[in-house]
Amino acid sequence: xxxxxxxxxxxxxxxxxxxxxxxxxxxxxxxxxxxxxxxxxxxxxxxxxxxxxxxxxxxxxxxxxxxxxxxxxxxxxxxxxxxxxxxxxxxxxxxxxxxxxxxxxxxxxxxxxxxxxxxxxxxxxxxxxxxxxxxxxxxxxxxxxxxxxxxxxxxxxxxxxxxxxxxxxxxxxxxxxxxxxxxxxxxxxxxxxxxxxxxxxxxxxxxxxxxxxxxxxxxxxxxxxxxxxxxxxxxxxxxxxxxxxxxxxxxxxxxxxx
Amino acid sequence: xxxxxxxxxxxxxxxxxxxxxxxxxxxxxxxxxxxxxxxxxxxxxxxxxxxxxxxxxxxxxxxxxxxxxxxxxxxxxxxxxxxxxxxxxxxxxxxxxxxxxxxxxxxxxxxxxxxxxxxxxxxxxxxxxxxxxxxxxxxxxxxxxxxxxxxxxxxxxxxxxxxxxxxxxxxxxxxxxxxxxxxxxxxxxxxxxxxxxxxxxxxxxxxxxxxxxxxxxxxxxxxxxxxxxxxxxxxxxxxxxxxxxxxxxxxxxxxxxxxxxx
Numbered sequence: 001x002x003x004x005x006x007x008x009x010x011x012x013x014x015x016x017x018x019x020x021x022x023x024x025x026x027x028x029x030x031x032x033x034x035x036x037x038x039x040x041x042x043x044x045x046x047x048x049x050x051x052x053x054x055x056x057x058x059x060x061x062x063x064x065x066x067x068x069x070x071x072x073x074x075x076x077x078x079x080x081x082x083x084x085x086x087x088x089x090x091x092x093x094x095x096x097x098x099x100x101x102x103x104x105x106x107x108x109x110x111x112x113x114x115x116x117x118x119x120x121x122x123x124x125x126x127x128x129x130x131x132x133x134x135x136x137x138x139x140x141x142x143x144x145x146x147x148x149x150x151x152x153x154x155x156x157x158x159x160x161x162x163x164x165x166x167x168x169x170x171x172x173x174x175x176x177x178x179x180x181x182x183x184x185x186x187x188x189x190x191x192x193x194x195x196x197x198x199x200x201x202x203x204x205x206x207x208x209x210x211x212x213x214x215x216x217x218x219x220x221x222x223x224x225x226x227x228x229x230x231x232x233x234x235x236x237x238x239x240x241x242x243x244x245x246x247x248x249x250x251x252x253x254x255x256x257x258x
Numbered sequence: 259x260x261x262x263x264x265x266x267x268x269x270x271x272x273x274x275x276x277x278x279x280x281x282x283x284x285x286x287x288x289x290x291x292x293x294x295x296x297x298x299x300x301x302x303x304x305x306x307x308x309x310x311x312x313x314x315x316x317x318x319x320x321x322x323x324x325x326x327x328x329x330x331x332x333x334x335x336x337x338x339x340x341x342x343x344x345x346x347x348x349x350x351x352x353x354x355x356x357x358x359x360x361x362x363x364x365x366x367x368x369x370x371x372x373x374x375x376x377x378x379x380x381x382x383x384x385x386x387x388x389x390x391x392x393x394x395x396x397x398x399x400x401x402x403x404x405x406x407x408x409x410x411x412x413x414x415x416x417x418x419x420x421x422x423x424x425x426x427x428x429x430x431x432x433x434x435x436x437x438x439x440x441x442x443x444x445x446x447x448x449x450x451x452x453x454x455x456x457x458x459x460x461x462x463x464x465x466x467x468x469x470x471x472x473x474x475x476x477x478x479x480x481x482x483x484x485x486x487x488x489x490x491x492x493x494x495x496x497x498x499x500x501x502x503x504x505x506x507x508x509x510x511x512x513x514x515x516x517x518x519x520x
Contacts, residue, residue, distance in 0.1 A: 013520045014520070050363055051362075052359070052363065053519065072367065075364060078363070080363035082356075086355065086356035086357065088357055088360065090287070091284065100360070100364065103276050103277075103361060103364035104364055105276070
């Protein structure tokens with residue numbers, strides 16, 4: 001089954017086109033990546049999937065439901081990890097999960113059970129009674145991911161989940177995400193870290209200026225674009241095997257975009 | 259036409275109560291501090307103006323100045339608590355804490371969030387009016403059992419001020435702008451709504467202008483009930499407030515949606 005289907009999806013606001021008529025399909029139980037530089041339209045795109053940002057035109061269905069008409073039902077099945085941590089600083093760590101569970105109408109006892117499981121899973125058990133501000137960046141990020149799982153979502157949307165984390169924290173998050181994928185959760189990931197994309201994604205698209213440039217598995221993209229451009233890449237990075245980063249830079253250019 | 263339609267299409271679910279519950283949990287964490295600060299200020303007014311200045315003031319409308327002033331302070335302190343909550347409080351949750359963003363990623367809608375903000379504003383008015391009432395009751399300034407109905411009136415008054423404050427927040431979403439809200443809107447209302455003196459002494463034009471002050475109607479009702487002077491005119495004051503709530507209610511939803519959802 002396809003979890004997300006986008007057809008000629010367009011997003012404009014204030015006269016600016018953030019997403020230009022893109023088409024893509026996300027399959028059940030895969031990890032699908034949106035790769036692109038800042039301002040490529042990744043966040044605008046995922047915000048449409050979780051209903052924060054209305055679709056300007058085109059069609060977007062999630063779990064077979066139209067985001068324009070059934071957004072509440074869709075959101076029931078989603079977990080969202082936004083780019084910016086938006087934990088509730090007025091609440092303690094465990095309370096953050098319990099209150100968030102209440103927004104899904106989850107019964108208090110079940111919520112507590114799940115919250116304790118999640119804190120354990122993300123190595124935050126000892127922090128349950130602490131205030132959010134006392135957590136490190138990595139812990140906050142893990143708590144945001146834990147919070148997104150409180151409703152046992154079928155689709156987890158991760159908008160730059162590891163931006164700003166140190167390598168240790170990043171690897172811990174990756175490891176947890178792999179476990180989730182094994183448990184059958186479909187993942188959507190936006191990132192500008194090539195390593196993250198090649199580590200986690202089954203398929204990905206590279207975006208630039210609101211458009212999807214290419215689509216494929218990480219291996220296929222590297223293979224395709226290496227053949228064609230081997231001269232250039234070998235010249236720049238002598239004796240190093242080409243990576244997704246080379247493909248990315250070739251397609252999106254080397255100039256700063258913002 | 260499309261704007262009008264959007265104005266009235268409010269998408270509210272029972273999850274509003276969960277949003278409100280979140281605010282109550284946060285409130286319960288430091289309610290003692292909140293409440294004690296809140297009745298400190300009206301107590302200062304009561305002492306300085308009611309007792310201090312009151313010693314030099316003739317009885318007003320047949321009651322000593324302290325008795326005249328106390329009911330006005332019940333009303334004004336209550337709506338000030340709401341006004342603070344629905345400007346600074348709402349703005350901080352929306353802009354700095356991104357609490358709204360977190361909520362609307364769940365089945366909660368933006369309208370649920372705003373309705374939760376309004377309910378919290380109402381809660382503050384009702385609660386703080388009760389706190390000040392308890393104080394003036396202890397001082398022997400409550401004269402009538404009608405006082406027991408004041409929380410119901412504060413429900414309407416609180417809703418009105420929550421709506422007005424969120425309208426301002428939606429129009430000028432900027433932390434500095436709230437200073438203007440308090441100096442240009444709330445303080446004039448506080449001074450010229452009959453809290454401190456009856457407006458009958460002022461010119462007819464001023465009296466007409468004051469009719470549009472929501473606080474004026476709330477003060478009338480509160481004073482009438484606490485002093486036991488209940489008449490048909492209080493019903494008109496109440497109707498005025500209810501009508502204002504009903505007319506303005508869709509506006510904060512529209513403005514906040516426009517602000518948040520792009």
